[in-house]
Amino acid sequence: MTTIYDIEVGEEGPALETRDLSVFYGETMAVDHVSFRVPERSVVALIGPSGCGKSTLLRCFNRMNDLVRGARVEGAVEFHGQDLYAPTIDPVEVRRHIGMVFQKPNPFPKSIYDNVAFGPRINNFRGDEDALVEASLRRAALWDEVRDRLEESAYSLSGGQQQRLCIARTLAVTPEVLLMDEPASALDPIATQRIEELIYELKKDYTIVIVTHNMQQAARISDYTAFLYMGKLIEYGPTDSIFTNPREERTEAYVTGRFG
Amino acid sequence: MRPGRAPLGASPSAFDRARRTKGRIFAFTCAAAAFVGVASLGALLVDVIADGASRLDLAFLTGFASRFPERSGIRAALAGSVWLLVLTALISFPLSVAAAIHLEEYAPRNWVTRAIQTNIANLAGVPSIVYGILGLALFVRGLRLERSVLSGALTLSLLVMPVIIMSAQEAIRAVPSTIREAAYGLGATRWQVVRGQVLPMAMPGILTGTILALSRAVGETAPLIMVGAVGFLAFTPQSVMDPFTVLPLQIYSWISRPQEEFQPLAAAGIIVLLALLLTMNAFAIVLRNRARSGG
Ligand SMILES: Nc1ncnc2c1ncn2[C@@H]1O[C@H](COP(=O)(O)OP(=O)(O)OP(=O)(O)O)[C@@H](O)[C@H]1O
Ligand SMILES: [Mg+2]
Numbered sequence: 328m329t330t331i332y333d334i335e336v337g338e339e340g341p342a343l344e345t346r347d348l349s350v351f352y353g354e355t356m357a358v359d360h361v362s363f364r365v366p367e368r369s370v371v372a373l374i375g376p377s378g379c380g381k382s383t384l385l386r387c388f389n390r391m392n393d394l395v396r397g398a399r400v401e402g403a404v405e406f407h408g409q410d411l412y413a414p415t416i417d418p419v420e421v422r423r424h425i426g427m428v429f430q431k432p433n434p435f436p437k438s439i440y441d442n443v444a445f446g447p448r449i450n451n452f453r454g455d456e457d458a459l460v461e462a463s464l465r466r467a468a469l470w471d472e473v474r475d476r477l478e479e480s481a482y483s484l485s486g487g488q489q490q491r492l493c494i495a496r497t498l499a500v501t502p503e504v505l506l507m508d509e510p511a512s513a514l515d516p517i518a519t520q521r522i523e524e525l526i527y528e529l530k531k532d533y534t535i536v537i538v539t540h541n542m543q544q545a546a547r548i549s550d551y552t553a554f555l556y557m558g559k560l561i562e563y564g565p566t567d568s569i570f571t572n573p574r575e576e577r578t579e580a581y582v583t584g585r586f587g
Numbered sequence: 588m589r590p591g592r593a594p595l596g597a598s599p600s601a602f603d604r605a606r607r608t609k610g611r612i613f614a615f616t617c618a619a620a621a622f623v624g625v626a627s628l629g630a631l632l633v634d635v636i637a638d639g640a641s642r643l644d645l646a647f648l649t650g651f652a653s654r655f656p657e658r659s660g661i662r663a664a665l666a667g668s669v670w671l672l673v674l675t676a677l678i679s680f681p682l683s684v685a686a687a688i689h690l691e692e693y694a695p696r697n698w699v700t701r702a703i704q705t706n707i708a709n710l711a712g713v714p715s716i717v718y719g720i721l722g723l724a725l726f727v728r729g730l731r732l733e734r735s736v737l738s739g740a741l742t743l744s745l746l747v748m749p750v751i752i753m754s755a756q757e758a759i760r761a762v763p764s765t766i767r768e769a770a771y772g773l774g775a776t777r778w779q780v781v782r783g784q785v786l787p788m789a790m791p792g793i794l795t796g797t798i799l800a801l802s803r804a805v806g807e808t809a810p811l812i813m814v815g816a817v818g819f820l821a822f823t824p825q826s827v828m829d830p831f832t833v834l835p836l837q838i839y840s841w842i843s844r845p846q847e848e849f850q851p852l853a854a855a856g857i858i859v860l861l862a863l864l865l866t867m868n869a870f871a872i873v874l875r876n877r878a879r880s881g882g
Contacts, residue, residue: 433769
């Protein structure tokens, strides 16, 4: 089964593509033959009811599922045409190109500065570390709030600030793709709005795949939306048409809040 | 108001009175149990200090054991215990931490790992004299290390390693998986995750477990007698191959003397041993508090 609704990806081809991607946890199938393409420098939202496989699908792109005992991936995941699951590919290398922001802010129990600098340090960064930390914090719209307290513990920040710190930490390894798993679900409306504005900014330079439970959020920030249900990709297309003119009944039921 | 429910502030029902009484009985029982422990430690301290305080002075700490009680000191035993403690820590700590890291972070979850794990748990419960016999066969005779501090330290290392490994595993497991994911997500290798995030976060817990295990080792006598610690020594070890004695053994040898005059010496020796143990435990508590405050 290939994708039922495809999208235009332009001349240079998609940044990310899955073909007949299935993921199993032991015997249970969490993602069921999913095929879709993510154009470069666009925001794709993954929506669907709880447990439908959004996080599992997202974690295929940076091979985070490798860390889960008993998880098995079938099918193809490509990054600029390169098979991410080819035997020659080192998952550690993949994660340097494809960064991830998690649902709950998870800063390291270290200073704000060391949180951002950890990624560059382990990747043998040789340039000006202070400048990179500052640039990353600026990109994450956090610099003005923390510039005078870089040596304080990251735990002294508010939840929303911690999440922006985590985004800055991811940006500091200069990935090309950002995977975000409900990055604003633990935050209040104001912090959420800041994260959304940030995503809007980042979209100019990054390809972003974001999981969200918030329909308005998906509609506001994404270019394309994929609706998943019980591991299957039900519908995929430009966000406008998914929300205003869905072709599948289940999609319509979900986006209008009649189930899920 | 809901039908059938008494208004707030009404006199308590029989059921309410009964459960409050039960709560009080339970709280009292717990307090009493806690008091037994504190009281027996207090009684021990009072008794030992009453007997030994008069003999506890600088001459006692710096003098060697002697046939004459008034000239006898604890220097050899104290030095022996400290030697043993330091050597045991140097041997057992790195090995145990490495074993714990392997079991938690690297080893596949298969029957081999489970067998090793079960073995470690069982080893932690083996009586210490058995380790003494093993040490005698393996280190004293097998490796020809003779009746040396090194033999003693290796034997005690075997004794404390299962305990240190298990507490280190516990501490490593307590590092939240979100921290690991964050580090992996930044492109860290397994070693970088362990070295950069897991170990620093687990270290206070690992150190606490190590110190508690070592403080048990300081009190051990049986396995050290097996590997040849001597009860009477007039010099301190100068190298790892020298013979040695330890505090508990010295205390025992004084207590078993027929002459009355040696009894206060034993009490003073116990005070020194307790002081050493309490210092180590205080150290462990400081480390634990530092871990709680999130370093
Ligand atoms: N580590 C795991 N081991 C076994 N099963 C898992 C594991 N992680 C997820 N699953 C199962 O896979 C399915 C998909 O889970 P996933 O976390 O991808 O859903 P989700 O769409 O992200 O849900 P939510 O919106 O609640 O985050 C669920 O049925 C879940 O129970
Ligand atoms: Mg999820």
